[in-house]
Amino acid sequence: MKAKKQQDDAVIEDDLARTKSQLDYFPKWQELKPLGKNIHRRSYHSCVTWDNYIYVYGGYETNEGILDDLMRIPIPNTDKSLEWTQVYKNPQKELKGPGPLRNHSAVVYQNKMYIFGGKENLIQPCCKLWIFDFQKEKWDEGQDCKINDQTVCVEGHNSCLFVQEDMASMIVFGGFYTDKGYVSQILQYQFKENIWSLYYEQQKTSPQGRAGAGAAILGNDLYVFGGCNYEQRFSDFWKFDLINKKWEQIKTEKSPGSRSSSVIVSHNQGLYLFGGIHDITHEKNDLWMFKNNDWILLEEDNSRRQVNDELNDSLDKASQSKPNKQKEKAKIQDIQNRTLFLLGEDSELRSPQRRGSVKNISLPAGTQKISTEQNNVSQATNNMEELKKRRWQQKKMQMLAEFDLTEEEKQKFRSSSPTTEQIKNSINLITNQDKGGQRKISSPIGRKQQQAQLIGKKPCARDGHSVIVVGESMIVFGGDRNLMSFNDLYMYSFSMPNKPTK
Known part of the structure; x- marks a missing residue:
């Protein structure tokens, strides 16, 4: 029995060695730890960037329900403290705005944020367009979406900014319509003219109707991947020529696989796809890049589902001798x-x-x-x-x-008592004197600001999250997994070298 126990322990050690790589250091990722109080956990919110700030509106959390707050946080690596603040201080009752909203979309154009569609409650989508002026911090109600005098209420759609010469518009793909169900038609909202139009009607050559797809515009093309309807989650990949108005399905050797609620963003290196849900209780956190007409797996999915599968495989192998x-x-x-x-x-x-x-x-x-x-x-x-x-x-x-912190990492975010801070400042006051008699005191806020990050930590698997590109970085916020929402913030660096996964 003793020899058998040693053999079993050896098998477990082998499991640990093989699964350790899944919890390894990811040099291109870092988790950002905001100072002060964090905002509500949420998924299926909207997220945009303007003037070195990240703006988050609405979303859904199981206990809180549908949210109606507009929050912002400075873009990392700026001289501002990484701290969440509410954009407007007026009471919500006195402020005209979208109210509770989830599964909506948002784009930014000329100092204004345009929020469209989504769910105001748990039952029915809406057709409203709301415009937020960043400079005035004021909401204005835009033109409701109507096509041929028919109101279009939609959720789970995608909205992208499309700028062509002197014309700028918001392109809206797919989603779930109140009257039609899942669609793949394309709508257009022109900012200057303040009008809605049916840009391209769904046809036989179009993708199947869907919601929760990943979509992004690169050049003059709209790229769409995955999504879902009542029956299935999709793994197909499409390109829509916005100039010639033509759909084309892209066939690739590799594929991220079927999923919905993933996010695609465009960068000068190509398209990037992160996360999504493949099946019930099987969210993903893999990262893909589309370049040179093929998908490249940059980081494998290391969600708990994968760990379970590998350990079960090891268990099967270990049981062969029994x-x-x-x-x-x-x-x-x-x-x-x-x-x-x-x-x-x-x-x-x-x-x-x-x-x-x-x-x-x-x-x-x-x-x-x-x-x-x-x-x-x-x-x-x-x-x-x-x-x-x-x-x-x-x-x-x-x-x-996966979620444990070392004592050194805990110390980074552990607040010192006022007495301790005074002692530290006194020491700095004495030790930082130079020949000119000048004195330098290290700012506690500056110290925490510098250390408020966990370099090498990757987001766990999720869907309903948001991803935005800021310069040479990609920011991931929120989402949920198995109905547990997140309010964590991660940053991915495009500039650091990354070897594709075989």
Whole structure:
């Protein structure tokens, strides 16, 4: 038994060694830790950037419901403190605005944010367009979406900014319409003219109707990947020529696979796709880049689902040296049948109150060998069950390790007492004097601002998140996983070298 336990421990150590790479350091990622109070967790919100700030509106959280706040935080690596603030201080009752909203979209054009569609409640989408003036911090109600005098209420759509010479517009793809269900038609809202129009009607050559797709404009083309309808999640990839108004399905050697609620953003290196949900309880956190007419896997999905699969595979391999499960089960059943034959089909033995009490009955001498054989098989089964429990426990520890912080990392965000800060400042006051008699005091806020990040930490799997591009960085905020929403903030660097995953 001791040798067997050592063998089992060796298998577990091998599991740890092979799954350790999934929890490894990701040099291009870092988690940003805002100072002060964090905002509500949320998913299916909108997120834009303007004047070195990131703006987040609305969204959904299971306990809070549909949110109606407009929050902002400075873009990282600026001279401003990384702290969330509410954009307007007026009470919500006195301020005209969109109100609670989820599954909507937002774009920015000329110092204004345009929010369209979404759900104001848990039942029905809306058709409203809201315009927020960043400079005046004021909401204005825009033109409701109407096509041929028919109101268009939509959620789960995609909106992208399209600028062509002197004309700028918001391109809206797909979504779920109140009257039509899932669609793949394209709408256009022209900013200067303040008018809505049907840019391209859904046809046989169009993608199937869908919501929750990933979409982005690169050049004069609208790219669309995945999404879902009532029946399935899609893995197809499409390109729409916005000039010639023509759909084309893109066939690639590799593919991110079927998913919805992923996000695609455009960068000068190509298109980037992050996250999404593949199946119920199977969200993803892989990162793909589309370049030279093919998908390139930059970072594999290291969600808990993948860890589970690999550990289960290891368990299957480890069990190969043990008795065959089917044969073992059949053998136990045969022993039980023979035992019942010897004892007789006594109704008292078969009653629910007495199940499992056979072991307390004195068996005839001829059945002792059978009982011994049954005990041996049961012991082997119990050993397997014990191994499974140990593996499940080990797996849970690995999952928790993903969110653990070292003592050094905890110290970075642990607030010092006022007395401690005064002592530190006094020491700095003495030690930082130079020959000119000048004195320098290190700012506690500046110190926390510099350390408020966990370099190498990657976002966990999620959907309903937002992704925006700021210069040579990609910012990921919020989302949810298994109905648990997030309010975490991550930054990915495009400029650092990244080797594609085989």
